[in-house]
Amino acid sequence: MRLDSAQYSRIFGSLDPYPYNRAFIQQVDATRRGFDGSLFIDRVLKALNLSSTSSPYPPRNEAALRKLFEHICDSTNATVHHKASVVFYLLLDVDERNGVSHAQYIADQLNIPENYKIFMQGLWYMDNQQFDVALQYLTHPSLQPDFVDDIVSALVRHAPDGDYSLPLAYYQTVQPLVQSSSTLELLFNALARSSIVDAFQFSRSHADFMRRQLFQRLLLTALESTAGDESVERALSLISLPFDALEEQWFKECLEGGEGKRLAVAKDALLMRKIATNQASFGSESGTWAVVLEGFKTGSGGRIQA
Secondary structure, X not given: OOOOHHHHHHHHOOOOOOOOOHHHHHHHHHHHHHOOOOOHHHHHHHHOOOOOOOOOOOOOOHHHHHHHHHHHHHOOOOOHHXXXXXXXXXXXXXXXXXXXXOHHHHHHHOOOOHHHHHHHHHHHHHHOOOHHHHHHHHXXXXXXXXXXXXXXXXXXXXXXXXXXXXXXXXXXXXXXXXXXXXXXXXXXXXXXXHOXXXXXXXXXXXXXXXXXXXXXXXXXXXXXXXXXXXXXHHHHHHHOOOOOHHHHHHHHHHHHOOHHHHOOOHHHHHHHHXXXXXXXXXXXXXXXXXXXXXXXXXXXXOOOOO
């Protein structure tokens, strides 16, 4: 089958009921707002120079759908496979809303490459906020990473109850190059809240300027934890890391005069590091482990005098 505007009826068939009803459009608009104003299909259309103010997504009636389809078919800005992939995304909407299984059949008729279908399915599930299913497609080995920053940002910002397993699974499986500093910060914060050791190793994979920023972010994230046993565990994980000379200097500068000085447990953390590295002097600093750890557990700090 050739992709052209005359094939509309053959490709979409009978749309009864019309899938893009008012409730669905409201849902799409709400998701778009939650994704910083752009769905993944919006990003695809923009990347392929297929965006059109006169043919927006979602199409609010069948005349609008036909117009959008014709705009895609008639465009000379994208390859046939790319245009067919956008149509495939629209058919996934139809399948979901009308309980049919038409998209895969049409994709085969249009000879859409398998990796194109896999990628568009992943983005479709992202837009439908089925993130766990989306990752089954977006981490497929046949894919080259694309829209990486957008995917990471969406996964981190929509992580339920601080569970960052999905964004970290995506990053660790795909190993993509993160472009923007804001996305890098989101990813690193998620990593630091999940594993102090992994975040520490991640910081070391960057050049010194960024490495120092990430290292300081790790200190603040680890020591700003809520009071309780978890705060003690995270503090111990941080203090026990094998700092090199630069990291040792950054640790002291951050907690003695930098942003970390404001933390209630800053002095306790400095002393814990001295004890862990056998630099504590005997006398006032000797045998204070229990006192220091209790300060972390209660979140009070300030148990070690200046």
